[in-house]
Amino acid sequence: MKPVFLINETVLFEPEARRLCSLTDYPARAVILHGPVSECLLQLLEQNEQVLTQRSLFAAVWEKQGTVVTTNALYQTIASIRKALKSAGLEENVIITVPKAGFKSVARLRVGTQAEFIERNKTITNPDLAEVSFEVVKPDILPPVTQRSRRFWRPSMVYWLAGALFLLSCGVLYPELKPAEPVFVGYHPIGTIDGCEAYSSWNETEKSQMMWASLSQRFPLTCKKGEVAYMTLNRAQLGISVIICDRAPENREARCESIFYRQPYYDNE
8 A cells, every 4th residue: 555645734645546635624625636647746755855857757657657758748747736736725836847857846745644644633623622731830020130231233233134134035035936937938930831830949940840841751740820839859758749739838728739759869960
């Protein structure tokens, strides 16, 4: 039996049941997770505070099941984990992205069984008041002592300290408050193909156009007028993926499909 995780003293994660649930409302507020979402969350929590690369997550979540997915599928899975945790009642973001490295869980974790977490929460919520006693101790009254104290804090020092603390807090909060960049922010436009706006992770436009034509011969790339396509060199899985969306992928209503070409390509070819 797999252990149960208590995340930030708020949400229970039960891997075998593939669900998240608020500890205080258990089990009324349960959120059921899909298989890859549950397995990916389990990998992150089992290696809490450690950075997991995209390669390791591909191998642990999908490839052991004989499935090959694109990088976009991994990003969608991470987004689903964050959304599910919030729906279960967790306010903090405990799954963070480490640029050019991977993903990491920064949760405060306790591992145990469902029964002990539920029972302990009931004990804390409903203590037995009959067993609690109070004793009032009368303090000894001492005569007042008159002493001239040396004034240490000057008004100017207080203002300087307040200003320094404000600047420090801004520096700490800025990375958290800064909005996340879109997944395809670094892609370069390679032109309009049959009315479809195409982008590539390569810097060379001519090379990207030639690669698009080569891939179209292997498997037709259907990208209609008004749609947008992103061609990606996938180093983790040694191949090329093409994602075609009916609108900008940042739009929540966007519908996308992906095609993966299993063959090694490199920038210096």
